[in-house]
Amino acid sequence: MKGILNYLNEVEQICQKIYANQLVKQGEGNVSIRIPNQNALIITPSENDYENLAEENMVHMDFDGLVLQGKLKPSSEHIMHRYIYRKRPKINCIIHTHSTNASILSVLHNDLPVIFEEMAMLLGGSVKCSKFAQAGTEDLPKAALNAMKKQNAVILANHGLLVVGRTSEYCVKTAVIIEKMAKIFLNAKKIGDVKVISIENQKKFIEIFNDKYSTY
Numbered sequence: 001m002k003g004i005l006n007y008l009n010e011v012e013q014i015c016q017k018i019y020a021n022q023l024v025k026q027g028e029g030n031v032s033i034r035i036p037n038q039n040a041l042i043i044t045p046s047e048n049d050y051e052n053l054a055e056e057n058m059v060h061m062d063f064d065g066l067v068l069q070g071k072l073k074p075s076s077e078h079i080m081h082r083y084i085y086r087k088r089p090k091i092n093c094i095i096h097t098h099s100t101n102a103s104i105l106s107v108l109h110n111d112l113p114v115i116f117e118e119m120a121m122l123l124g125g126s127v128k129c130s131k132f133a134q135a136g137t138e139d140l141p142k143a144a145l146n147a148m149k150k151q152n153a154v155i156l157a158n159h160g161l162l163v164v165g166r167t168s169e170y171c172v173k174t175a176v177i178i179e180k181m182a183k184i185f186l187n188a189k190k191i192g193d194v195k196v197i198s199i200e201n202q203k204k205f206i207e208i209f210n211d212k213y214s215t216y
C-alpha cells in the first residue's frame with residue numbers, strides 16, 4: 001500500500017505538470033487526490049506557490065473538513081473537492097484550473113463541442129458549461145456535477161475548468177487537451193463555421209471512454 005508521502009508527492013507532481021503546461025498561474029487553481037479507504041484527501045494549500053512546491057505545503061484533510069496534517073490553509077475550494085469525492089466514489093483525482101481558453105468559454109457560458117475524436121474518447125462527449133455558482137460554497141460542486149453528468153470535465157461558469165478522473169495521469173492529460181481544444185475551437189470560430197463531429201461518429205470513441213475512463 002502507498003504511504004501518505006507518496007500521495008503528497010503525487011499532488012506535488014500534478015502541480016508541476018499543470019504549471020509547466022501553463023494551465024495555472026502562481027496562486028491559482030487547486031489539485032487533490034483521494035486517499036483510498038480513508039475518507040480523506042490531499043489538497044493543495046490556499047494560494048498555491050507553484051514556484052516553490054513542497055510536500056509539506058500540501059494539506060491532508062478528511063471528508064468532513066478536518067485537517068489531519070499540514071501547516072498551511074487548504075485551498076478555499078476544499079468544499080468542492082470533498083463534495084465531489086463523496087458523491088462520486090470512483091473519482092480519485094480532481095484538478096481545477098483557470099486556463100485561459102477554457103476560461104474564455106466559461107465567461108461566454110459556452111460548451112466545448114467535440115471537434116477531435118480524441119475528445120470523445122477522453123471525455124465521453126462535449127464539455128458542458130455549468131450554471132453560475134459562487135466559489136467556496138457547496139453550490140459550486142452541485143452546479144458542476146449537474147452539468148458534468150456522467151462525464152469527467154466541466155467548464156465552471158465565469159470561473160474556469162474542472163477535470164476529474166480515476167488517475168492523476170488522466171486528469172493532467174485531459175486538462176491539457178481541453179485547453180488545446182478550447183484554443184482551436186475559439187480560433188476557428190473567428191474564421192468561420194466550426195464543424196463538430198456528429199454523435200454517430202463519436203459512438204465508437206464514447207465506448208472506449210465508458211470502458212477506460214468513466215468514473216460514473
Ligand SMILES: [Zn+2]
Pocket residue numbers: 029096097098135159160
Ligand atoms: Zn478557481
